[in-house]
Amino acid sequence: MAQTILPFGPQHPVLPEPIHLKLTVEDEIVVDALPALGYVHRGLEKLCDIRDYNQMVQIVERVCGICSKIHAMCYCQGIEEMMGVEVPDRAKFLRVIWSELHRVHSHLLWLGLFADAFGFEALFYQFWKIREKVMDINEATTGNRVIVSVNQVGGVRRDLSAEQLRWIDAELKVVEAQVRALRATTLDDYTVKKRTKGIGVLSSAQAMELGAAGPTLRGSGVAQDMRQLKYAAFDRLDFQPISYPDGDSWSRCAVRYDETLQSIDLVRQAMARLPEGELSVKVKGKPEGEVVTRVEQPRGELLYYLKGNGTNNLDRCRIRTPTFANIPPLVVMLPGLELADVPVVVLSIDPCISCTER
Amino acid sequence: MQAILDFIKSSRIKSPWLMHFDCGSCNGCDIETLACLTPVYDVERFGIVNVGNPKHADILIVSGTVNHRNKKVLANLYEQMPHPKVVVAIGACGLSGGVFREAPNVVGGIDKVIPVDAYVPGCPPKPEAIIDGVVLGLQKFAEKSLA
Numbered sequence: 001m002a003q004t005i006l007p008f009g010p011q012h013p014v015l016p017e018p019i020h021l022k023l024t025v026e027d028e029i030v031v032d033a034l035p036a037l038g039y040v041h042r043g044l045e046k047l048c049d050i051r052d053y054n055q056m057v058q059i060v061e062r063v064c065g066i067c068s069k070i071h072a073m074c075y076c077q078g079i080e081e082m083m084g085v086e087v088p089d090r091a092k093f094l095r096v097i098w099s100e101l102h103r104v105h106s107h108l109l110w111l112g113l114f115a116d117a118f119g120f121e122a123l124f125y126q127f128w129k130i131r132e133k134v135m136d137i138n139e140a141t142t143g144n145r146v147i148v149s150v151n152q153v154g155g156v157r158r159d160l161s162a163e164q165l166r167w168i169d170a171e172l173k174v175v176e177a178q179v180r181a182l183r184a185t186t187l188d189d190y191t192v193k194k195r196t197k198g199i200g201v202l203s204s205a206q207a208m209e210l211g212a213a214g215p216t217l218r219g220s221g222v223a224q225d226m227r228q229l230k231y232a233a234f235d236r237l238d239f240q241p242i243s244y245p246d247g248d249s250w251s252r253c254a255v256r257y258d259e260t261l262q263s264i265d266l267v268r269q270a271m272a273r274l275p276e277g278e279l280s281v282k283v284k285g286k287p288e289g290e291v292v293t294r295v296e297q298p299r300g301e302l303l304y305y306l307k308g309n310g311t312n313n314l315d316r317c318r319i320r321t322p323t324f325a326n327i328p329p330l331v332v333m334l335p336g337l338e339l340a341d342v343p344v345v346v347l348s349i350d351p352c353i354s355c356t357e358r
Numbered sequence: 359m360q361a362i363l364d365f366i367k368s369s370r371i372k373s374p375w376l377m378h379f380d381c382g383s384c385n386g387c388d389i390e391t392l393a394c395l396t397p398v399y400d401v402e403r404f405g406i407v408n409v410g411n412p413k414h415a416d417i418l419i420v421s422g423t424v425n426h427r428n429k430k431v432l433a434n435l436y437e438q439m440p441h442p443k444v445v446v447a448i449g450a451c452g453l454s455g456g457v458f459r460e461a462p463n464v465v466g467g468i469d470k471v472i473p474v475d476a477y478v479p480g481c482p483p484k485p486e487a488i489i490d491g492v493v494l495g496l497q498k499f500a501e502k503s504l505a
Contacts, residue, residue, distance in 0.1 A: 043464070
């Protein structure tokens with residue numbers, strides 16, 4: 001059988017973002033995949049030459065519009081560690097609340113897009129309808145739906161009143177009930193299982209060897225989550241990573257479905273244990289030294305390497321994102337698949353190209 | 359024959375097909391554009407359909423900054439769209455480059471590469487603002503279609 005090379009992307013209906021895959025196919029079967037990146041590269045790490053370390057918070061938030069809060073949190077934690085700043089307890093809990101809300105909306109967004117990838121448009125609309133409630137919470141508490149911009153070096157910029165906490169709790173009850181109602185349709189449906197079970201398998205050994213991260217790793221049976229590092233207020237919350245053993249697209253979907261409910265629970269825990277106190281501390285001096293920080297993004301481990309030189313501008317701000325870690329596993333998953341399954345498997349790693357290319 | 363052409367001219371205004379291209383955006387504008395299609399905002403009630411093929415599209419929605427790699431892709435997509443066509447640029451990045459305008463790999467706003475008919479400011483703009491921008495674009499589209 002002769003081999004054909006098919007371009008997949010950069011503009012493709014299933015992908016909201018430009019990624020380009022060169023798929024080598026024999027008839028309908030994929031035998032090789034070669035990713036080509038760079039369509040979203042802006043070079044924003046270099047902006048630390050002209051923006052000072054406080055302004056960089058707003059720049060790193062725009063690395064990715066889906067997990068902006070978590071990027072800013074990771075960056076702030078790094079600068080705070082470098083400068084020896086102890087963040088107030090209330091700020092730590094508020095950071096957890098907003099970052100877990102981000103995880104809820106990111107996972108709901110993904111569950112919808114995934115449903116769309118295998119042609120279940122009604123489910124896509126259901127998940128996005130539920131997600132709007134979380135976006136409303138973001139807007140009501142921070143003033144913006146997507147880029148919430150609540151972090152600053154030394155703490156957070158906004159507070160939640162008791163009334164807002166009660167309202168968030170009531171809204172999350174509705175969200176939780178609606179997500180639970182979709183469980184059977186998302187995970188037990190015959191058609192969904194047909195399209196996802198046993199498709200794009202990544203064994204746990206492969207996942208470890210190729211350095212997979214986040215739900216892609218946990219879907220392969222490795223219960224590893226950066227939240228186990230107990231950053232921010234996670235040392236005072238009950239948290240156990242979720243994992244499924246099969247390593248196929250269905251397992252990755254199940255991990256994200258369960259994590260959605262888990263994050264709602266974490267928000268509740270954080271709201272119940274929210275201590276009184278200051279929102280931020282005054283930061284004096286200039287960052288100097290090197291630091292590496294890691295947090296768990298909806299897509300996996302996010303790593304920041306920051307190097308200060310005693311001036312307002314950082315020497316280096318290096319960002320390593322989970323999708324970057326998940327592309328080698330993706331290239332392993334694709335060969336042997338039918339061409340029609342490629343969109344499902346590509347989406348199953350939850351690619352965030354703007355993170356990867358920055 | 360003229361009657362059929364007139365019919366096409368007036369009806370394509372009522373059912374514009376839309377294509378979205380992410381041109382180096384941070385995803386913020388993209389998910390807000392997608393949110394317009396979902397039940398809460400539901401632009402399909404205006405006859406708008408999201409398509410992935412530039413040869414089917416009347417309106418091109420572009421979000422994000424243009425960089426040196428994707429400017430050719432953007433120009434190519436625009437060239438492939440049939441006349442009449444309208445371009446709506448979304449978000450601060452699409453307008454001027456936004457916070458990234460001084461970044462090394464950024465060319466600038468969308469209008470550096472292709473002509474833009476409507477601009478939607480915001481970082482990211484709310485779905486209501488995007489719908490408003492598309493409606494403004496539709497007015498231009500009607501002018502172009504009936505001209």
